[in-house]
Amino acid sequence: MLLLLLIAQGSALAAVDCFSCHDRDTFQRRVKHQPADDGECFTCHNPHVAPHEGLIKKAIPRLCFNCHEDMRDGLQQAVVHQPVRDGQCLACHHPHSSDQTGLLNARLVDTCLACHTGLPKQYKYTHQPYAQGKCSACHEAHQSDHRGLLVKEPTALCLGCHDRSALKRKHADYPGELKNCGTCHSPHGSDRKGLIRNVLHQPYADGCGDCHSGKNTPVGIDTCLNCHEDVEEQMASSHNHLVRYKENGCIACHSPHAGDDGRLLKGSDRYVCSTCHLDTFQHYDAAHYKHVKTASCADCHAPHGSNFPNMTKAPINAVCYPCHEKHSEFSHPIGEDVFDPRTQQILTCASCHAVKGTQHESHLRYDGHRALCIQCHRDI
Amino acid sequence: MTEMSKQKVWHWTVGVLGIALLLLPAPATAESPWKWQKSLRIETPGDAMYMPSAVSFDPSTERYYVVDTGRNRLVSYSRAGAMVKAFSADNRLLAPFDMVRLDDGTLWVVEKGRNSLTSINVGAKQVTPHVLRDGAQRIFPDRVAYGQGALYVLDRASGNVLRLNEDLSVAQRFGCPDCTDGFADFAVTDDAVWALETLEKKVFRFRPDGSIAETIHFKGQVGFPVSMAMGVGLDDALYILDRHQHRIVVFKRNGQFMYEFLELGQGPSQVQFPRQIRFDPWGNLCVVDEGNGRVEVFSR
Numbered sequence: 001m002l003l004l005l006l007i008a009q010g011s012a013l014a015a016v017d018c019f020s021c022h023d024r025d026t027f028q029r030r031v032k033h034q035p036a037d038d039g040e041c042f043t044c045h046n047p048h049v050a051p052h053e054g055l056i057k058k059a060i061p062r063l064c065f066n067c068h069e070d071m072r073d074g075l076q077q078a079v080v081h082q083p084v085r086d087g088q089c090l091a092c093h094h095p096h097s098s099d100q101t102g103l104l105n106a107r108l109v110d111t112c113l114a115c116h117t118g119l120p121k122q123y124k125y126t127h128q129p130y131a132q133g134k135c136s137a138c139h140e141a142h143q144s145d146h147r148g149l150l151v152k153e154p155t156a157l158c159l160g161c162h163d164r165s166a167l168k169r170k171h172a173d174y175p176g177e178l179k180n181c182g183t184c185h186s187p188h189g190s191d192r193k194g195l196i197r198n199v200l201h202q203p204y205a206d207g208c209g210d211c212h213s214g215k216n217t218p219v220g221i222d223t224c225l226n227c228h229e230d231v232e233e234q235m236a237s238s239h240n241h242l243v244r245y246k247e248n249g250c251i252a253c254h255s256p257h258a259g260d261d262g263r264l265l266k267g268s269d270r271y272v273c274s275t276c277h278l279d280t281f282q283h284y285d286a287a288h289y290k291h292v293k294t295a296s297c298a299d300c301h302a303p304h305g306s307n308f309p310n311m312t313k314a315p316i317n318a319v320c321y322p323c324h325e326k327h328s329e330f331s332h333p334i335g336e337d338v339f340d341p342r343t344q345q346i347l348t349c350a351s352c353h354a355v356k357g358t359q360h361e362s363h364l365r366y367d368g369h370r371a372l373c374i375q376c377h378r379d380i
Numbered sequence: 381m382t383e384m385s386k387q388k389v390w391h392w393t394v395g396v397l398g399i400a401l402l403l404l405p406a407p408a409t410a411e412s413p414w415k416w417q418k419s420l421r422i423e424t425p426g427d428a429m430y431m432p433s434a435v436s437f438d439p440s441t442e443r444y445y446v447v448d449t450g451r452n453r454l455v456s457y458s459r460a461g462a463m464v465k466a467f468s469a470d471n472r473l474l475a476p477f478d479m480v481r482l483d484d485g486t487l488w489v490v491e492k493g494r495n496s497l498t499s500i501n502v503g504a505k506q507v508t509p510h511v512l513r514d515g516a517q518r519i520f521p522d523r524v525a526y527g528q529g530a531l532y533v534l535d536r537a538s539g540n541v542l543r544l545n546e547d548l549s550v551a552q553r554f555g556c557p558d559c560t561d562g563f564a565d566f567a568v569t570d571d572a573v574w575a576l577e578t579l580e581k582k583v584f585r586f587r588p589d590g591s592i593a594e595t596i597h598f599k600g601q602v603g604f605p606v607s608m609a610m611g612v613g614l615d616d617a618l619y620i621l622d623r624h625q626h627r628i629v630v631f632k633r634n635g636q637f638m639y640e641f642l643e644l645g646q647g648p649s650q651v652q653f654p655r656q657i658r659f660d661p662w663g664n665l666c667v668v669d670e671g672n673g674r675v676e677v678f679s680r
Contacts, residue, residue, distance in 0.1 A: 221537055222518060235520075238431065238449045238475040238492050242520055244539025244562025276561070276579060279603045279624055307450065307475060309431060309653060309671065342646035343672040344421070344428035375646070 017047070029097040035067075036096040044095070061087035077143040082285055083115075084142045091115075092141070102141075109133030118268075123189025130188045138187065148271060155179040173208070175216050183255040183266055190260075197258035203227075204257040211256065218247035219256070231304050240305035243276070253303075269297045280356060287357020289364075300355075309350075316348040324349075341376050412630075412641035414665060414678040416648045418461035420446055421674035429455060429673040432655070434478040434523075439661040446668070446675055447476050447489070454479060454489070459662070461677065469500055469507045478656075480526045488531060490521045497521045497533060497548065514542065514550045527568030528588075534566055534575075541566045541575050541586075554586045565607045565656070576608040576620070583608060583618060596635045607656045614663060614680075621657045621667070626650075628657060628667070646672055 018041045019027075027036050035043040044063055045055045052059050058066070065072040075085070083091040092111050093103045104111050112135045113119060122131060129137040138157060139149045150157055158181045159167075167178055181187075185195045192198060203210035211219050221242075225232040235242055245252035253272050254264045265272050274281045284290055294300065302313040312319045317335060321328045327349075338347040345351075352372060354365050366372040374380055420435070422428045430450030437444060442459040453468040454476065474493025481487050487500040495518075496509035512519035514535065519542065523534040530551065531544045539562010540555035554573050556563070559582070563575040572593065573586040581602055585594040596618060607621040611630075617638060618631045626644040631637055642651055652671020660666055660677070667676045 220517060236475070236493050236495055238433065238477055240492060240520075240536070242536045244537065247517075249537055277604075283624070307431075339425040339428075340646065343652075343674065344423060344425050345430070345671075345673045 027096045030099045031101060031103055032097045033095060033103055059087075061089050064089045071142060074143040078145050079147055079149055080143045081141060081149055085282075085285065107133065108135055119188065123186075124191045125193060125195055126189035127187060127195055147275070148267075154182055183251075184257045186260065197255070197260050199260065199262055199264065200258050201256055201264055221248050221250055224248065224250045224256075234302060234304035234306070237302075237305035237307045239307070239311045241303055241311065242305075273297050284356045287363070288359045289361055290357030291353075291355040291363060316350045320349045410639045412639050413680045414641055415680070417664060417677045417679040419648070419674045419676055420444055420455075420457045420461055420463075420666075422455065422463055422466075431670045432668050432673060432675065433670060434656050435658055435660075435666045435668050435675050436479050436481055437658075437660050438481050440483070444660065444666070444675070445479060445481060445487075447479050449475060449477055449492075452476060452493075454487070467502070470505070472507050473498075478521075478523050480524055480531070482526060488524055488526070490524050490533070495520055497524060497531075510548055512544075512548055512550075514538065514553075519550075523565060525566065525568050528570070532566065532568055532573070534563055536562065539563055541573055543573075552588070552590050554584075554590050556584055556592070564605065567608060567610050569610055569612050574608065574610055576605060578605055581605060583620075596631070596633065598629070598631050598635050598637070601631070601637050602629050607654075609657045609659050609665070611659070614659070619657055619665065621654055623654055626652075626654065628665075642667070649676070649678075651676065 018039075035041070041047075044057060046057050047055070049055070050057055056063055061071070071084070074080070083089075090105075092105060094105050095103075098104055100107060100111075102108075106114070113121070129135075136151075138151060140151055141149075144150060146153055148154075152160065155178070164178065168174075171178060184197060186197050187195075190196060190198050211223055225235075234240070243249045243252050250256075252275070253266060255266050256264075259265055260267075270281060297303065298313070300313065300319050301311050302308075303311075306312060308315055310316075317328075331349075332347075332352070334347045334349065334351070336346055339345065340347050340351055352365060353363050355363065357363050358365060360367050360372075362368060364372050366375060370380075429446065429448040431448075432446050432455075433449040434447040435444060436447070443464065444457040444459070444461075446455045446457065448455050448466070451466075451468075452471070452473045452475065453466050454473070455466045456464040458464055473489065474491050476489050476498075477492045478490040479487055485502065487502065489498045489500060490496075491498045491509060494509045494511075496511050498507060498509045500507050512521060512533070512535075517538065519533065519538075520536040521533045522536040525532045531548075533542050533544065534540075535542055538553075538555065539559070540553045541563060542550050543552040543554070545551045554566075554575060556575075556577060559577050559580055561577060561579045564578045566573060566575040568574075573588075575584050575586065576582075577584070581597065581599045583596040583598070584592050585596075587593045598618075598620065602620055602622045602625070604622060604624040605620045606623045609619040611617040611619060616633055618633060618635075620629045620631065622629055627640050627642045629637070629640045642649060642654070644650060644652070646652065650672075651667060651669040653669065654667050655670040656668040658666050658668075663680070665678045667678070669676055
């Protein structure tokens with residue numbers, strides 16, 4: 001009993017001591033973090049000295065995981081939100097108190113849009129949950145078993161609000177079970193009624209008969225390539241991007257009916273490409289030094305096929321030069337007449353730089369002060 | 381409890397746990413028995429292989445054949461690793477990607493540039509492209525193998541492995557209807573067809589009638605598997621090439637991890653963009669490295 005009294009007294013003293021300097025009001029907003037509210041400042045902070053800013057005892061997120069073990073366990077799920085993966089708990093949450101549920105730094109929608117800057121606040125026609133700022137109606141904040149951090153498998157998520165019978169009546173000619181709503185409808189909003197994505201595939205705009213020969217008759221890849229001859233030429237490459245996807249690999253990436261831009265992709269570049277190349281994005285996200293994000297994967301890669309390494313749309317130096325114009329004038333000799341002495345391969349920008357990121361400055365493959373140079377210049 | 385007594389308890393706990401850990405048996409992960417033996421490469425700057433994508437073998441003449449995709453040619457090497465000849469079929473090959481050589485000397489080459497399975501009679505200088513169909517569907521050949529007396533191709537469009545009749549019509553399909561994606565590579569052994577599925581990280585063993593006899597799941601151990609080889613008669617292990625992690629991961633037949641080897645780089649035992657693994661007829665493991673323009677050969 002004496003011991004308990006001593007501990008209790010210690011906590012109270014700690015609280016009194018801290019708040020004599022630190023403004024208590026900033027700890028007393030509507031939603032309070034339990035340790036701060038209980039005056040248990042020493043749960044997270046050392047009052048005298050600590051190895052981390054803010055005198056916290058451990059680095060974040062390890063400090064947070066001390067209590068929030070479920071968050072650490074959740075990192076094993078298939079899809080983890082980038083700030084969570086990077087351990088940036090404070091990117092969204094306030095450690096002491098907040099006026100927002102979940103100790104968020106701002107309203108939910110404002111917290112999300114602070115990073116997701118490509119999303120408009122509203123569309124001409126906006127999906128109701130989006131208009132109401134209820135991102136969490138469809139998305140998990142931390143981790144999920146579903147792509148896009150969706151709370152459920154996409155079709156099940158839509159059918160959670162939209163009555164299946166009513167949808168069937170609206171899609172009377174749809175072959176088979178209704179699913180994959182997002183291939184035609186934008187889950188956030190669009191300029192078209194019914195949230196149909198903004199750009200229509202011309203044959204779809206003209207009717208169905210150009211591609212569909214009858215109910216339950218699959219539309220094969222040859223139907224697509226009959227019109228898109230350029231794509232067929234691109235696919236006749238050593239590295240083509242043809243994949244198995246039901247009867248038609250084209251619709252692995254493209255919506256045959258409507259999309260957000262002329263490419264008719266099923267979603268953003270990242271969403272579509274990470275279907276298969278998730279590990280590439282995770283590597284990029286985790287790298288300390290990396291190439292700046294480009295607007296589209298297709299800025300560097302030929303998405304249908306290419307005869308160049310990594311399916312780049314041209315030899316790697318030609319891909320880099322349009323943006324890195326000056327480097328072509330002063331860099332280490334590279335190009336078709338310069339060969340890597342280790343492999344006799346043509347020396348390129350990629351011989352020294354790894355675009356998807358490394359732990360070395362300028363995303364060099366080795367430390368640029370010496371280790372990189374002695375890979376070839378062994379006599380230095 | 382004072383801070384000091386808390387620390388004492390903590391130190392005792394850590395000490396006891398540490399001793400307990402030391403007494404536990406070490407994890408059963410083996411060292412790789414594979415040692416670098418040689419590189420199949422062309423040393424001449426300007427003529428080095430560019431983006432090789434496959435290796436094949438001829439046990440009778442003790443030759444390696446490497447498909448030098450970027451230079452539209454096939455390059456043969458002696459068993460010792462010396463380059464013998466570069467063959468372009470009079471510059472008629474277009475993005476060759478894989479090949480097999482049959483006992484009668486016929487070369488069957490996957491030409492991505494023509495979307496064909498091309499037969500080459502070297503002596504007669506005959507090059508015959510064949511565009512394959514499976515019923516109404518066009519076949520997009522990706523990999524080719526010969527085994528159990530028949531040609532097999534991997535069709536990228538359907539994702540299935542196809543056993544072909546002599547007239548190149550489809551005799552049997554080996555597929556996984558429930559898989560997310562199609563197969564990325566396959567192997568034919570005396571009694572089975574094996575196929576690798578990249579996204580779900582599974583290897584399937586098929587019976588001759590196309591039904592699935594066994595599924596080996598190795599999820600979590602591998603990032604982006606693109607090629608596989610079966611160590612039949614060697615260690616009965618499953619060899620998986622992880623392109624993005626620049627390594628080969630070896631599993632027991634039940635999917636249990638055994639060991640891994642290789643790393644990113646340009647030196648021996650290092651790879652840049654590995655594309656394919658195959659066992660040669662002499663028990664060596666060959667790694668086709670697209671990024672470094674060579675085939676690394678490892679022996680036990």
